[in-house]
Structures are given as C-alpha cells and as structure tokens.
Amino acid sequence: MNEDLDLIRLEGWFREAGRVVVAYSGGVDSTLVAFTAHRVLGERSLAVTFRHRLVEREEVEGAAELARRIGLNHLVMDITLPESVMENPRDRCYICKKQLMAVLKSFARDSGYEMVVDGSNYDDFQEGRPGIRALKEEGIRSPLAELGIGKQRVREILRFMGLDYKKPSRPCLATRFPYGYRISPEDLDMVASAENLLREEGFTVFRVRHLGSIAKIEVGSDEIAELLQEGMRNRVVHGLKALGYKLVVLDLEGYRSGKMDEI
Helix, strand or coil, rough: CCHHHHHHHHHHHHCCCCCCCCCCCCHHHHHHHHHHHHHHHHHEEEEEEEECCCCHHHHHHHHHHHHHHHCCCCCEECCCCCHHHCCCCCCCCHHHHHHHHHHHHHHHHHHCCEEEEEEHHHHHHHHCCHHHHHHHHHHCCCCCHHHHCCCHHHHHHHHCCCCCCCCHHHHHHHHHHCCCCCCCHHHHHHHHHHHHCCCHHCCCEEEEECCCCCEEEECCHHHHHHCCCCHHHHHHHHHHHHHHCCCEEEEECCCCCHHHHCC
C-alpha cells in the first residue's frame, strides 16, 4: 500500500485553503492537520500552540519539540484565560474555547492569514462537546470532521505517514476537577505532579481526579491489576499523599472519558 485515500482527501482540502493558521496542541489530531497543512501549503501555514495555566508545561514543550522535528512553522502564544474559566462552570469548555479561538482569529487576520483550522475530528462532533459550539460560532474550520475522519482513522493515517500515532489524549487540567470547584494554581500543580508520578511509573492511560483532599485515580482497565500490586500501590499512595492528598482511591471501572460530567 503506497497511498492513503483519506490523506489524499485531506491534502486536497488544504489545496483550496489559502493561508492557514492551525490550532496545534501536539496531540494526534492537530498533528495530522498541522503536518498535512505544512506539506501542502509550506510557508503559507502556521501551527500555533497556546500556553496558559490549564495546559501542562511539558505538553507545550512537547508540542514545540514535535513541531521542530517534523518541520512545522510554529509559534507558542501566551494566553490569559478569563477568571470565569477557573470557577469551572459547566460551560467552561465553551468559554475557554471561545476565548482562545477569538484570539487566534484576530492574530490570523492581523498576520495576513485567511483561515483558522483546528484538529477536531468527526467523532468529536458526534459527541456534542461544548467546545464545538464555540468553534462554529467563531467560524473555525475542522477539516477532519468535515471529511468524516474519526480518531481511529487519524491514528492509522499517522502510522502510514511514519509519525507517532499512539500518543494518548491529554485534555486540559480543568477536566480533573468537579464542575463548580474553584481551581487554584496550587490545585493545578498537585494534579500535574500526581499524573507525572503515574506516568513515571509506566502507566499510559490515566487521570487523577481532584476531589478536594481526595485523589481518585483512573487507569486503563488493563492496568488496574498492575496498580494494585503491593509495591506499586504503596509507591503511588505514598507519592500522592506527599503531594498533599489525604485519601487516595482507585476507580475500579477504569478510565473513561467524560466521567467528571457525571459528578
């Protein structure tokens, strides 16, 4: 096999796009979009990564390093989020996305770009995520969604292209907190440090949900047994308590996206 038909369709989409800014996080979806835009448009495309307090420093640095390795034109943009986002209301994602995309649109217009696109895929649009409404209101184009390309196909295309296709999703840190919980900088540091601990222990799919003084751990269902091994369990519990958590609990259902929507 020497071609991927969805990749050909995506390249064709960008040939009609003009000068483009890509909202690029370094995740698999936006990497595919940014890399394809660069392959087709060259200097007429720019990948932009936001840096703000809900995104881990390592994620921004990783996105920048990946952009350098695959040859993207790349910019890191510092953003101050509205304080209302830190109150973590149920429409937090909408408020945040609306702000970020408005800033990116303004930057694109002032810099001579004709279009802003993002990496939202077809599955994202089917799930009715609140940030999608903000994209539509701001006129942000989502080529993967428009072409009917979902997450699995994204990973397959990246594999075909020889790029990292296994990177797990890492949404913003606000998703670790219940709605209505006022998120402080100290809370964000605790969650980031807690998840780094799990990452260093070798877990691949996980979240640490911050419930005040309680840390609720979610790992992939196939990794629960590993976490429950006595040595591993003791290291994790000790490490999280050292960060300031009073109680460490394990969600026996395992990781599932959107669990904080149910609390």
